[in-house]
Amino acid sequence: MSTNTTIEWTEQTWNPTTGCTKISPGCKHCYAEVMARRLHAMRAPGYDQEFKLALHPHRIFQPQARRKPTIYFVNSMSDLFHYDIPDSFLDQVFTVIADTPRHTYQILTKRADRLPAYFSSRRCPPNVWLGVSVEDRAYGLPRIDYLRQVEARVRFLSIEPLLEDLGEFDLSGIHWAIVGGESGHKARPMEPAWVESIQRLSEQAGVAFFFKQWGGWGADGVKRHKKANGREFNGRTWDAYPGIQL
DSSP states (O other), X not given: OOEEOOOTTOSEEEOSEEBOOOOSGGGTTOHHHHHHHHHHHTXXXXXXXXXXXXXXXXXXTGGGGOOSOOEEEETTTBOTTOTTSOHHHHHHHHHHHHHOTTSEEEXXXXXXXXXXXXXXXXXXXXXXXXXXXXXXXXXXXXXXXXXXXXXXXXXXXXXXXXXXXXXXXXXXXXXXXXXXXXXXXXXXXXXXXXXXXXXXXXXXXXXXXXXXXXXTBOTTSOBOSSOOSOOOBTTBOOBOBTTBOO
């Protein structure tokens, strides 16, 4: 069933599919894969094959039972646009989304090239926030151009884990940028200057900026055994949402 979450920028998760496969450097230390192994050990429903991709048709209609308007992160434990998920299954998911306009659905993918192909003959529902992961220049930045080709009410970037300086890049047509470092004992470091560059570009482009976490390394460049405390960047917390300044 859909569950509450500790992800700072959403309210609940909804996983009509689980499992995934690695396709880029951002996947190296996938939190969902680690969590799936734990859930498998706990014999949790849906994780009998650990992190192997699995479709769960019985979960598709879960949001319809919730009357309270809710922000859902879709597929926190998978990638909704994984190449092995058929369009017919996506159609069912988006039918439920369109039929529950009281909810907001945040959908994030690394398979950005599939977005314009799928939506070329379909309308993206207005209660969808559509996003792509951007971890570096080689794999992450090209995904933004695919995202821009889709007429979505909100387009966003999850720049996490941020693995290098992204330099100057185009944020036109983007409404929200989430930035964060990598967590876990094998976390790769994130430099404050990389974050500062994205914050500056976001401000110039009028893009809402959300700083999620430092991850396994603090702003001082010291690695922690646990997730670095605090979410402050440059002396403040950045919690902007598209069209909302908190």
